[in-house]
Amino acid sequence: MSWRRALSLHAGALAAVLCLAAPTADAQNPAGPIANPFEGRADVIDEGRSLFNQYCAHCHGTNAHQGERPRDLRRLKLRYGSQAPRIFYEAVSNGRLEKGMPVWKSVLGEDMLWRIFTFLETVQTPP
Amino acid sequence: MTHVQRTLAASVLSAALILAASSAWAQSGSGWLMYGGDYANTRYSSLNQIDTSNVGRLRVAWMRSLGTLESQEATPIVVGDMMYVSTSTGPRYVFAFNAKDGAVKWKYEPELPTDFAATVCCGLDSRGVAYANGKVFVTRLDAKMVALDANTGKELWSVTVVDYKVGHAITSPPVVYKNLVVTGYAGGEYGVRGAVQAYNQNTGELVWKTYTIPAAGEPGNDTWKGDAWKTGGGSTWYVGSYDPTLNLLYWGTSNAGPWGGHTRSTDSSQYGQYTNLHTASQLAFDGDTGKLVWAYQMTPADVWDYDAVNEAVLADLNLGGQTTPALMKADRNGFFYVLNRQNGRLLSAEPFVHVNWAKGIDTATGRPVEDPEKRPQLDRWARNVCPNLFGGKNWEPMSYSQQTGLVYIPTFNLCMDIAGKNEAYNPGKFYLASEFDLDKADSGGFLSELKAWDPVKRAAVWGIKEDLPFMGGVMSTAGGLVFYGNQRGELKAVDAKTGRVLWTFNVGTGILQSPTTYMIDGRQYVAVVAGRVKGPPSFLGKIGQKVIDASPEGGLVVVFELAN
Numbered sequence: 001m002s003w004r005r006a007l008s009l010h011a012g013a014l015a016a017v018l019c020l021a022a023p024t025a026d027a028q029n030p031a032g033p034i035a036n037p038f039e040g041r042a043d044v045i046d047e048g049r050s051l052f053n054q055y056c057a058h059c060h061g062t063n064a065h066q067g068e069r070p071r072d073l074r075r076l077k078l079r080y081g082s083q084a085p086r087i088f089y090e091a092v093s094n095g096r097l098e099k100g101m102p103v104w105k106s107v108l109g110e111d112m113l114w115r116i117f118t119f120l121e122t123v124q125t126p127p
Numbered sequence: 128m129t130h131v132q133r134t135l136a137a138s139v140l141s142a143a144l145i146l147a148a149s150s151a152w153a154q155s156g157s158g159w160l161m162y163g164g165d166y167a168n169t170r171y172s173s174l175n176q177i178d179t180s181n182v183g184r185l186r187v188a189w190m191r192s193l194g195t196l197e198s199q200e201a202t203p204i205v206v207g208d209m210m211y212v213s214t215s216t217g218p219r220y221v222f223a224f225n226a227k228d229g230a231v232k233w234k235y236e237p238e239l240p241t242d243f244a245a246t247v248c249c250g251l252d253s254r255g256v257a258y259a260n261g262k263v264f265v266t267r268l269d270a271k272m273v274a275l276d277a278n279t280g281k282e283l284w285s286v287t288v289v290d291y292k293v294g295h296a297i298t299s300p301p302v303v304y305k306n307l308v309v310t311g312y313a314g315g316e317y318g319v320r321g322a323v324q325a326y327n328q329n330t331g332e333l334v335w336k337t338y339t340i341p342a343a344g345e346p347g348n349d350t351w352k353g354d355a356w357k358t359g360g361g362s363t364w365y366v367g368s369y370d371p372t373l374n375l376l377y378w379g380t381s382n383a384g385p386w387g388g389h390t391r392s393t394d395s396s397q398y399g400q401y402t403n404l405h406t407a408s409q410l411a412f413d414g415d416t417g418k419l420v421w422a423y424q425m426t427p428a429d430v431w432d433y434d435a436v437n438e439a440v441l442a443d444l445n446l447g448g449q450t451t452p453a454l455m456k457a458d459r460n461g462f463f464y465v466l467n468r469q470n471g472r473l474l475s476a477e478p479f480v481h482v483n484w485a486k487g488i489d490t491a492t493g494r495p496v497e498d499p500e501k502r503p504q505l506d507r508w509a510r511n512v513c514p515n516l517f518g519g520k521n522w523e524p525m526s527y528s529q530q531t532g533l534v535y536i537p538t539f540n541l542c543m544d545i546a547g548k549n550e551a552y553n554p555g556k557f558y559l560a561s562e563f564d565l566d567k568a569d570s571g572g573f574l575s576e577l578k579a580w581d582p583v584k585r586a587a588v589w590g591i592k593e594d595l596p597f598m599g600g601v602m603s604t605a606g607g608l609v610f611y612g613n614q615r616g617e618l619k620a621v622d623a624k625t626g627r628v629l630w631t632f633n634v635g636t637g638i639l640q641s642p643t644t645y646m647i648d649g650r651q652y653v654a655v656v657a658g659r660v661k662g663p664p665s666f667l668g669k670i671g672q673k674v675i676d677a678s679p680e681g682g683l684v685v686v687f688e689l690a691n
Contacts, residue, residue, distance in 0.1 A: 055557070061664075062564055065671065097245045101245065
């Protein structure tokens with residue numbers, strides 16, 4: 001199953017609406033699906049890249065080019081497969097403070113984080 | 128000529144030069160007593176047993192693991208027969224080694240909170256420790272400073288300099304003189320307000336604190352728009368210099384915060400009164416009271432992250448037939464400044480790398496003559512700005528050889544695209560208000576270069592080009608040598624006059640900091656700390672990836688001696 005297909009299983013229109021309308025629902029219900037509400041939306045990629053370069057690039061590399069393997073976000077798909085959106089969401093929401101990854105929950109809206117994720121989807125390293 | 132004759136000749140020559148060209152206090156003697164080798168930050172050693180004729184016989188005397196893998200940036204200092212080295216990641220450890228054979232005398236392992244890493248901008252580094260009167264002073268990423276007993280490593284006192292949670296950290300060693308230990312702190316990327324703070328060496332009591340940015344009501348506060356001064360940066364993250372004769376303490380200040388300038392100035396090259404004092408400036412403080420004596424701003428209303436923190440190297444230069452108390456700085460903004468260190472007057476400012484954001488420095492006003500196209504504005508990109516925000520030179524230190532009268536500068540050859548962006552201030556979060564692409568090589572097919580620079584003639588003498596950025600800091604010696612490393616892990620010894628590489632040894636992981644040298648029992652050693660740069664290459668995209676690929680991360684101290 002491709003990553004995209006795996007995502008779209010969770011990312012039906014209903015899920016997208018829920019994510020946008022009630023952004024904390026998933027956080028409150030960790031068992032629920034966590035999916036990218038912008039899945040497949042080419043029109044948000046540029047904005048996602050720009051946000052990424054403003055907020056994330058100094059640690060994760062300009063346009064996500066990064067040599068330090070654990071910080072290389074082009075490998076989320078290789079690393080986590082269909083779990084990638086959830087791991088992404090959890091990492092950015094809660095941070096990994098002891099590793100130096102900040103908490104982004106209070107800083108960037110969910111909407112912005114998923115735009116960034118949509119950009120990252122376009123630069124994933126093929127298996 | 129026999130070795131003894133040569134040594135004699137060389138030392139007579141260098142003694143003459145020292146008398147003619149520099150104050151006697153700018154010397155490290157047989158040890159390496161502080162970060163820059165001396166208060167003047169020359170990184171020049173008068174030792175000359177290892178010289179251009181025998182440097183090819185250098186071999187490893189001993190080596191030790193430092194136990195951490197983040198960028199290693201410590202200058203090993205040597206006092207008597209002890210060497211003190213701090214490691215990255217906190218520091219995780221401070222080691223006291225026997226400088227002759229590497230035996231560990233003690234190890235200090237500070238108690239650190241687990242979350243300090245998220246408020247450090249550019250790598251979990253420590254540039255080393257300071258020594259005075261039987262004490263070793265350690266600064267930390269959780270913005271604490273501690274004093275250790277130099278014999279045992281026992282903690283004598285500990286103070287919180289500033290609160291790390293809002294983005295402060297301390298990455299560089301303090302300056303010690305008289306009974307004071309003086310430190311700055313980082314945080315220019317987190318909207319902090321910089322200061323220099325002096326403590327009593329014996330008790331850890333705060334003696335004075337001087338902010339780099341004037342508060343409301345103080346002279347210079349009107350160089351800021353509204354309340355922007357409160358989050359205006361001007362941090363003091365690198366090292367100070369000290370002139371005991373003038374009793375002046377020199378410190379450079381970082382970028383204005385945030386990088387995007389629309390928050391604090393006019394967002395144009397016509398910045399008028401909104402210069403944002405004293406960011407991107409060289410400052411001189413009274414050594415006893417901390418009172419600001421003079422200030423010179425290198426980059427007014429900075430929007431390029433052109434910190435002016437680079438080390439101030441002090442020397443008495445012969446300028447136009449007059450011995451002049453000079454302060455030299457190879458600034459991030461690409462200009463090599465020579466100031467009169469007594470009063471801060473500009474003597475010269477010449478580009479030492481390719482510069483296109485300014486056409487030059489107006490010697491009458493001391494201000495850059497900007498190219499307005501190269502100044503980024505809110506949502507307007509400035510393209511192909513050179514140098515990029517790593518600067519013509521970053522913290523990796525240069526060296527001034529009293530023997531050749533040349534300054535050896537590790538330079539960058541990179542450009543950038545940069546634009547201002549709206550961004551809210553969040554305490555403890557990066558506050559850049561800027562978007563940038565630094566993944567841009569300047570022309571010439573190289574990414575960094577060691578430049579031998581004549582500060583009097585204001586011109587380059589020779590250069591060694593490197594294919595990766597982040598070349599290491601430089602040391603020069605009376606043996607006619609210059610030493611530096613690169614991110615492949617190669618340590619090189621170079622003829623100081625010609626730039627010919629005489630010796631290379633690969634230590635296996637990148638070298639950022641300059642080596643040091645010392646003499647024990649009549650034998651000269653060269654020590655280097657290695658551990659490839661880890662955080663900052665992220666800023667550079669694909670170029671950064673090449674740097675990461677050039678060698679594995681590591682943590683080593685390697686000491687060399689001449690083979691018998």
